[in-house]
Amino acid sequence: xxxxxxxxxxxxxxxxxxxxxxxxxxxxxxxxxxxxxxxxxxxxxxxxxxxxxxxxxxxxxxxxxxxxxxxxxxxxxxxxxxxxxxxxxxxxxxxxxxxxxxxxxxxxxxxxxxxxxxxxxxxxxxxxxxxxxxxxxxxxxxxxxxxxxxxxxxxxxxxxxxxxxxxxxxxxxxxxxxx
Numbered sequence: 216x217x218x219x220x221x222x223x224x225x226x227x228x229x230x231x232x233x234x235x236x237x238x239x240x241x242x243x244x245x246x247x248x249x250x251x252x253x254x255x256x257x258x259x260x261x262x263x264x265x266x267x268x269x270x271x272x273x274x275x276x277x278x279x280x281x282x283x284x285x286x287x288x289x290x291x292x293x294x295x296x297x298x299x300x301x302x303x304x305x306x307x308x309x310x311x312x313x314x315x316x317x318x319x320x321x322x323x324x325x326x327x328x329x330x331x332x333x334x335x336x337x338x339x340x341x342x343x344x345x346x347x348x349x350x351x352x353x354x355x356x357x358x359x360x361x362x363x364x365x366x367x368x369x370x371x372x373x374x375x376x377x378x379x380x381x382x383x384x385x386x387x388x389x390x391x392x393x394x
Contacts, residue, residue: 223249223390225321226299227290230384231306232327233354235334237377241327242303244381248392249301252293256304259285273353276308283314294321307357309365316367325384329373331355 230242239255246253260282264274286304293300306312306324316322335351361368369387373380385392 224299225294225297226388226390227293227302227319227322228300228384228388229286229290229302229304229306229315229322229324230327231304231312231324232329232373233305233307233334233358234351235337236327236329237337237373237380238305238327239303240377241325241380241384242301244377245384246301248381248385249299249390250393251299251301253301253303254289256282256286256302259289261285268350271350273350276310279311283311287315290315290319290322294319305354307354308359309362312361312365312368322367323388324368325388326361326368326370327373327380328370333373 228242228245230238230245232238239257242255243253245251260268264278264282267274267278283304286302290300290302304315306315306326312324312326316324331351338351361370369384371380371383371387384390
């Protein structure tokens, strides 16, 4: 996929994947290389969602809807302002990806494909985050593979470090890094 038809100055890229896939790290690296604004979707969760996850309770689709709407609102603000942006958001189900992409032709999703063992190892090493390793199985259960008819979504295997994953996203989306 090459996005020469969408000006980079107005593009929104969502780096998606299960917890522990590296989405926040990769999105932050991309923001630095591209000079774009970055928001971690975790910061947009309602307090009730954070409390549930902190207590080891997986979120339901109903729990996620206000969060996804807040993410979409942030994206729309960037688009209205004519500013590119990067967002880290799990976007595990097709209907979530459809909600984020719907009516936003200048939006792309890069779904990081990581195995459960790698994600679990990363989560075990992470401290002070409300999402515990015990919830990882629920994320893999919710993860829906990207279908061939999902335009605007690329799957990026996590086989290397975050820098290499960021470089692959830049290349596959035809972006120009400034740093």
